[in-house]
Amino acid sequence: AQTVTQSQPEMSVQEAETVTLSCTYDTSESDYYLFWYKQPPSRQMILVIRQEAYKQQNATENRFSVNFQKAAKSFSLKISDSQLGDAAMYFCALRGNTPLVFGKGTRLSVIA
Amino acid sequence: NAGVTQTPKFRILKIGQSMTLQCTQDMNHNYMYWYRQDPGMGLKLIYYSVGAGITDKGEVPNGYNVSRSTTEDFPLRLELAAPSQTSVYFCASSYSGDNSPLHFGNGTRLTVT
Numbered sequence: 001a002q003t004v005t006q007s008q009p010e011m012s013v014q015e016a017e018t019v020t021l022s023c024t025y026d027t028s029e030s031d032y033y034l035f036w037y038k039q040p041p042s043r044q045m046i047l048v049i050r051q052e053a054y055k056q057q058n059a060t061e062n063r064f065s066v067n068f069q070k071a072a073k074s075f076s077l078k079i080s081d082s083q084l085g086d087a088a089m090y091f092c093a094l095r096g097n098t099p100l101v102f103g104k105g106t107r108l109s110v111i112a
Numbered sequence: 113n114a115g116v117t118q119t120p121k122f123r124i125l126k127i128g129q130s131m132t133l134q135c136t137q138d139m140n141h142n143y144m145y146w147y148r149q150d151p152g153m154g155l156k157l158i159y160y161s162v163g164a165g166i167t168d169k170g171e172v173p174n175g176y177n178v179s180r181s182t183t184e185d186f187p188l189r190l191e192l193a194a195p196s197q198t199s200v201y202f203c204a205s206s207y208s209g210d211n212s213p214l215h216f217g218n219g220t221r222l223t224v225t
Contacts, residue, residue, distance in 0.1 A: 004154070006154075009152075033210060033211040035213065042218075043200065043218060043219045044216065044218055044219075045202065045204075045214070045216035047213045047214075050211060050213060052211055091154055091155070095209075095210070095211070099143075099145055099157055099160050099170065099209070100145075100155075100157070100214060101157075102147075102154035102155045102156075103154050104152070104153055104154045105152075105153075105154055
């Protein structure tokens, strides 16, 4: 079975600062994919970034980057230059041979 | 491009009633999914489909049924609604089953009283 654990139910960050959201996962598969999704108060699910497990290079999308540690089964999300619009629930998710499995989420607050 | 469209947005059911949550996508995606999101929890997979005529159970299928007669539509049926089915329901689709991102609908908030 695949599992995803987000150990930080809530986080906060000052505007323009950097914050890192943690995610660990467990899978017995060698080929899998990892994702971070953002869910603002509008309830919409928005893809933030994705990482293929076979790629050693960490994915980056503008202010969002990941730290992928395959041996440790860790997949953290770093948000740089935080903006008020970054305030949302963030979900880490894992896909192997079965559909996407989600963590419980981290609620990020951005303080002006 | 509408993407993934879910109807209705909100619904209140009485215990024992039945209803169908509608989901349609116009991206010609093969894969479609139904998830539920309970307060303070992540999304849990109810059912999914890898193509027309093919459906599979997810983590929490009890109390639900699905069908996939066309590529575009993937309705979710609730029979004999129970308070435990109070949740937000998300339909999603993807082009394939690997690193293709899921495209989500805007969700249906269902309350069973």
